[in-house]
Amino acid sequence: MASPRDPWFDNAKMALVTLVVLGHSWVLLPDTARVEHAYDFLYAWHVPAFVLVTGYLSRSFSYSRARLWNLVRTVAVPYVLFEAGIAMFRIQVGGEQLEDLWRDPHWPMWFLSALFFWRLLTPVFRDLWGGLALAVAISLVAGLYAGDTLDVARVLGLLPFFVLGLKATPERLELLRATWVRVVSVLVLVAIFWVTARTDQWAATEWLYYRARYDELDVSDSRAFLTRASLLVLGTLGAMAFLALVPRVQGWFARMGGATLVVYLFHGFAIKGAGYAGWGDVTDAHPVAGFVVTSLLAVGLALLLASPPVARVLTHVVDPLGFAGRRVGDAAEVAVASQRVDEHAQQVEHLVAAQDTDQAAPVAAPAARG
Known part of the structure; x- marks a missing residue:
């Protein structure tokens, strides 16, 4: 008999994928200080949190035939289809020029490529003593050599958050439910908000993507190691603070948590379409109102795609x-x-x-x- 779904993680998944849509929608806005600060604050912890939750929910993966086939069916096949689909949309509708399809994942498709390899690494790191320390070392060193092929730079750069999720247990995560932890979590997020207001003084936004080699960021190796290590700590604190504040209640929002892949794979068409339609020009003229309206529309888009009537239909495309x-x-x-x-x-x-x-x-x- 299947164990009941935990509404805590369904709420977390739905909130995180909504934040993904929100962050991507902000790319349409003018580069004001307010937008850049909000963007850096969000990306300092929400991608680490997304990867951590993914790691926790991947703990049961094994090299059995059924699990491997499920990995191919639910990750590799959607990657092939949607990498082609969104690329065709960007070329035909947006007039963009894209190269190295499938070899170099484009825009949001990096996550499926990374997830495929993280899942394959799960049995190795799940039970490995010192696995988290090894993952951190790999992340720090990867910045010296990792390239764009299948976004291996992000696979290795974000690996510590995935392994942290693998090492988590229900008992350990239950500690986040204490009242004093929730109070501290609010203070942690406030502190991250303050720190990211000064991000450009010590780490450009590109650092938050975990994809560039250190030599491309024009810093010394020692400075690069220190910067990435700081971001790993910042991301971990932010991810834990987020999880501590996620409610454990069953409801309509939690029920949408099963449709996060639908939201993730389809929202890019709407975001890119809005950009091609000139939404950026509208927000240029009204930056404050544009920020608010764009954010509300992004949240609405995520909720629409995850709504049961829409998700039931789109799931067939995600998992043909x-x-x-x-x-x-x-x-x-x-x-x-x-x-x-x-x-x-x-x-x-x-x-x-x-x-x-x-x-x-x-x-x-x-x-x-x-």
Whole structure:
């Protein structure tokens, strides 16, 4: 019997994917100090939190045939389809020029590429003593060499957050529910907000993506190690603070937590479409109102995509092999049921025929004896 879903993580997943849409929508806004600060504050901790939750929910992954097939079906196949789909949209509608499709993930597709490799690494790091320390070392060193192919730079750079999720247990996470921890968490987020107001003094926004090599950021190796280590600490504190503040209540928002992949894969079309339609020009003229309206529309978009009527339809596109499998399964069940009905009908016919024979036999017998 499947264990019931934890509304805490459904709420966290839905909140985090909504923040993804929110952050991407801010790219349409003018580069004001207010927007840049909000963007840096969000990206300092919400991607680490997203990866940490992903790691926690990946703990049961193994190298079994069923798990590997599920990884291909739910991660690799959507990556191939949506990398092509959003690239076609950007080229045909937006007139953009894109190169290295599938080899170099474009825009939000990096997460599926990273998730594929993180899941494969799960059995290695889950039970490895010192695995978190090793992941941190890998992240620090990766900045020297990691490249763009399948976004391996992000795979390795964000690895500590994924391993932190793997190492988490329900008992350890329960400690975040204490009242004093929640109070401290508010102070932590306030502190991060203050620190990110000064991000450009010690780390440009590009650092928050964990994708660039250190030499591309024009800093010494020692400065680079220190900067990334600081961001790992900042991201961990922010992620933990976020989780501590997420409510553990079942409701309509938590029920949307099962549709986060739908939101993630489809929101890019709407964001890019708004950009092509000239939304950025509108917000240039009204920066404050544009920030508020864009943010509200982004949240509304996430909720719309995750709403049950919409998500039920779009899930078939996200998981076409699963949809086809379910259709085949339904057809097989119908065929089996039909066969059973036919067999039952034949049995009834045989019983009726036997009863007719039994009733006719006493009438014919006397004639035969006469």
